[in-house]
Amino acid sequence: MSVTALRRATRDTVSGLPREFWWLWTSTLVNRLGAFVATFMALYLTLDRGYSASYAGLVAALHGLGGVVSSLGAGVMADRFGRRPTMLAAQVSTAVSVAVLGFMVHPVAIAAVAFFVGMSSNASRPAVQAMIADIVPAKDRVRAFSLNYWAINLGFAVSSAGAGFIAEYSYRAGFVAEAVMTLFCAVVVFLKVPESRPEKAASPTTAAGAPGVPDADGVRLATVLRDGRFMGVVGLSFVIALIFQQGYVGLPVAMGTDGFSSSDFGTAIAVNGVLIVVLQIPVTRLIQHRDPRRLLIVSSLLAGYGFGLTAFAGSVAVYALTICVWTVAEIVNAPVQNGLVVQLSPAHGRGRYQGMYTLSWAAAALVAPLLSGVVIDHFGAGWLWGMCAVLGTAAAFGYWLLMRNLPQAGMTVESGQGSVEVTGTGTSTAPATSSPPPRTV
Known part of the structure; x- marks a missing residue:
């Protein structure tokens, strides 16, 4: 691709x-640039504090458990109190708890605060x-989620390197730096990001007795749980995660068992971050108008068999090659699956639906270490990679089943009440203009 074509893309x-x-995007980037706790928690506890592995x-499990606990509650808050207040509360709480964690000494206190850090840091995601x-707009959502x-990933790649240098000087300085940058994110949201929650819809019957839109309060967590197609997507998301x-x-762990060093793993896994930073924008241009059904099926197969190929890796170069395969799957899957979640979510229940979706990833982050440890210890790493291939195949088949009759996202059709947007469960009963555009700043 020429330089001119790349600039155009x-x-x-x-x-x-x-x-x-873009202000929200900036807040996300700054937040990830300040990431320290999730990356260096294990090293901090073992090398700096002298605790056991x-x-x-x-502590890592409690941090993950906090994320699981907050996912649904944060989704409810986003719908009930608004997106902006939820983000502000989560970011301020994260800044305070991260700063406190850096000064905790007693093991029980460290574990308790780490749980709260996991809970507050995950609360802003829905x-x-x-x-x-x-x-x-619906036609641009895959592109927006991709960006x-x-x-x-750009923030994480930069922060991992920078935090490593900070850790050599002082782990506590890393905690304080993350707290300051998270607080800066809250300031950006407070000053530049307006509330976007759609206004409450009309009651089921208007004054004239005409059918209207179900009230927003009709969307409960029970509503999400009864949404069979969406819960199927959540289950498949858990498998992919x-x-x-x-x-x-x-x-x-597998590379260590094969005799490779931590620097070898660092070299190999760095390919993941580099590819995402380099390829995310051009790949987004390639996929944004393609059938999400095929993209999710293909990305599931690439993820499963990308990890499956790891069973045949015997050098850092081959490990890096397998990482290239599943990184392409990650680049495609993440924005498309986010777009699917939005497509299946009613506008007034997006917080609850996103909370349930976030829960699938938080639960996977909690289960994955236990699963990999048991399989590698009792059966060997080869079985783990074979299991990944099976799970990827099962996820691809699951997406094919769930999405056979799913309308294309962003389509509009004409009805007696005007233009309405097609969602994953059929035609929305809400007029496309029922949600006003966000207020300008």
Whole structure:
């Protein structure tokens, strides 16, 4: 691709999105640039504090459990109180708890605060995803989610290197730096990001007795749980997340068992971050108007068999090659699956639906370390990679079953009440204009 073509592709990818989205994108990038706790918690506890690996694993599990607990509650808050207040509460709580964690000494106190850090840091995700869906038109949502995912990975790639240098000087300085940057995110949201939650819909019957839109309060967690197609997507998301998590829990253990060093793993896994930063924008341009059904099926197969190929790896180069395969799956799957979740979510229940979706990833982050450890210890790493291939195949078949009759996202049809948007469960009863555009800043 020529430089001119690359510039054109980049311009087409980033143009046309609302200003509010870019402030939200900036907040996400800064948040990930300050990531320290999730990356260096284990090293901090074992090397700096002198605790055992078992205790470090317990704290990591509690951090993940906090994310599981907050997912649904944060989704309800985003719908009931608004996206912006939920993000602000989560970010301020994260800043305070991360700063406190850096000064904790007693093991019980460290574990308790780590749980709260996991809970507060995960609480903003359903609100962020719901806000993107609120402010970005349906035709641009895959592109917007892809750019947000790119910001997450770019920030993580930079922060991992920078945090390593900070850790050599002082782990506590890393905690404080993350707290400051998270607080800065809250300031950006407070000053530049307006509330985007759609106004409450009309009652089921208007004054004239004509049918109207079901009230927003009709969307409960029970409503989400009864949505069979959506819960199927959540289940498949959990399976896909289990596969991708193995790149950070199963892969380093397997490489260590094969005699490779931690620097070898670092070299190999760096390919993941580099590819996402380099390829996310051009791949987004390629996939944004393609059939999401095929993209999810193909990405599931690439993820499963990308990890399956790891069973044949015997060198760092081959490990890196397998990482290339499942990284392409990750680049495609993340924005398309986010777009599918929005497509299946009613506008007034996006927070609850996004909370349930976030729960699938948080639960996978909690289960994946236990699963990989048991399989590798009792059967060997080869069985783990074979299991990933089976799970990827099962997920691809599951997406094919669930999406056979799913209308294309973003389509509009004419009805007696005007233009309405087609959602994953059929035609929305809400007029397409029922949700006003976000207020300008």
